[in-house]
Amino acid sequence: MLTRREMLRGTVATASVAAAITAEGEAEAREAKPMPDEALGLLFDGTLCIGCRACISACKDVNKMPADRTELEAGNYWEAPLDISGKTLNVIKCYREGSGLHKDEVKDGYAFTKVSCMHCVDPSCVSACPVSAMTKDLVNGIVHYSVEACIGCRYCVEACPFGVPRFTYDTPFPKISKCQLCQQRYADGKYAACAEVCPTGATLFGKTRDLKQEVARRKALKPGEKTVYPRGKIGGTDEYIGISKRYVDHVYGEKEIGGTQVLHLSGVPFDLLNKPPLPDISPARTSETLQHMVYRGLVAPFVFLGGLVALAYRSMRKPEAKPTDKPGDDKGGAP
Ligand code: SF4
Ligand code: SF4
Ligand code: SF4
Incomplete structure (x- = not known):
């Protein structure tokens, strides 16, 4: 007993x-996840963007995506499509205020921003996916989607802090749609189509560590200085000569949710560009x-x-x- x-x-x-x-x-x-040494990404510099939208067409072209039907908003005939979707992986959005005459100014100004996958260092979509249909490449860090593995639960849609993955509800075999950094083109020596066609180098492709160095160089320039910018991909031969602008003291993507491989520079605060303030720690880690x-x-x-x-x-x-x-x-x- x-x-x-x-x-x-x-x-x-x-x-x-x-x-x-x-x-x-x-x-x-x-533990926080580190950026892979060979991480690939994009640098979008809103002060160089002229709003030509060649990047949207090129993205659709190389990814074989159909046209998006957009109901035009009164007074906003420029933005079409209005947002990324199952048919559009990349859009350029425009901020406007008052007379909208002055580029990269808050008052009476306008500015451009790009919306596409940020290729997070510690991606919430990868953490949330129960069947590893979303994976992060260990070498180049690209966040990849496998339609074969996907069960359509849409956890990744809910988990992404940037609202990127979209579900193609209107197709017979729905799937997730998001930018995969044009990785299907690398075998032929090509790179991100949106960067390749950009006439001003506003969208620039390269290793994220090199893009960060370019960011530091641009931030150190005196506004109004004549400057040579790399165009297409960093380390390539194409250039664009422009005038440097004043940047806000924030590189979007440098710290947000543990860092992203896509970085943004802007002349106006990011909250005006609908880029949400986010904590430094990734939701995946939490x-x-x-x-x-x-x-x-x-x-x-x-x-x-x-x-x-x-x-x-x-x-x-x-x-x-x-x-x-x-x-x-x-x-x-x-x-
Ligand atoms: S192609 Fe370049 S300049 Fe034209 S809208 Fe896209 S990012 Fe801007
Ligand atoms: S932006 Fe969203 S979809 Fe892209 S890697 Fe980050 S969590 Fe995933
Ligand atoms: S990297 Fe490729 S898929 Fe991604 S936004 Fe640019 S063109 Fe589109």
């Missing part, structure tokens, strides 16, 4: 083990840390319960046979 002392001792022991497991779980926050804690937390009660069951079982077992027991009696002694 289990005595009260044994019961108490067992309870304390199992509770200690359970508490230790829980404490260990709380201490283990998931949710995975919480998950680990919950699972660890669930282990503790099971360990506690298991300990109590073991104690109870031990108390109910038959007593061990004693050496004085006679052979052949029913108490389990040696023959």
Whole structure:
């Protein structure tokens, strides 16, 4: 029979083990993911963009995407399509205020921004996908979508802080649609089509570490200076000569949700461009840390319960046979 002392001792022991497991779980926050050394990305410099939208057409062309039907908004006949969708992976949006006459000015000004996948360093879409249909390339960091693996749950749509993945509801076999940095073109020595056609180098393709150096160079320029900008891809031979502008002191994508491989420069604050302020820590990291804690937390009660069951079982077992027991009696002694 289990005595009260044994019961108490067992309870304390199992509770200690359970508490230790829980404490260990709380201490283990998931590490931040580093940017791959060879990460590829884009730099969009809104001060260089002239709003020609060649990048939208080129993106549709190389990705074989159909035309998007857009209801034109009164007073906004320029923006069509209005947003990315199952048929459009890249759009240029325009900020306007007052007379809208002055480029990259807040008051009475206008400015352009690009909307497409940011290729996050720690992508929420990858973390949320239950079947690994969204994956991040370990070498170039491109966030890739596999239509074969996708089960259509749309968790990635809900998880993306930039609202990028779109589900093609209006097709017989719906799938997720998002920019994959034109990776299908690399084997032929080509690169992102939106960057290749951009006449001013406003959209520039390259390794993210090189793009960051270009960002630092541009930020150090004196506004109004005549400047040579790389055009197409960084390290290529094409150039564009322009006049440097004043930038807001923020590189969008440098820190947002743990960093992204696509970076944005602008002459007007990013909140005016519908680029949301986001924390530095990725939602993927936060949710995975919480998950680990919950699972660890669930282990503790099971360990506690298991300990109590073991104690109870031990108390109910038959007593061990004693050496004085006679052979052949029913108490389990040696023959
Ligand atoms: S092609 Fe270049 S300049 Fe033209 S809209 Fe696109 S980013 Fe702007
Ligand atoms: S922007 Fe959205 S879809 Fe693109 S990698 Fe980040 S989480 Fe995924
Ligand atoms: S990288 Fe390719 S898929 Fe992505 S926005 Fe540019 S053209 Fe479109």
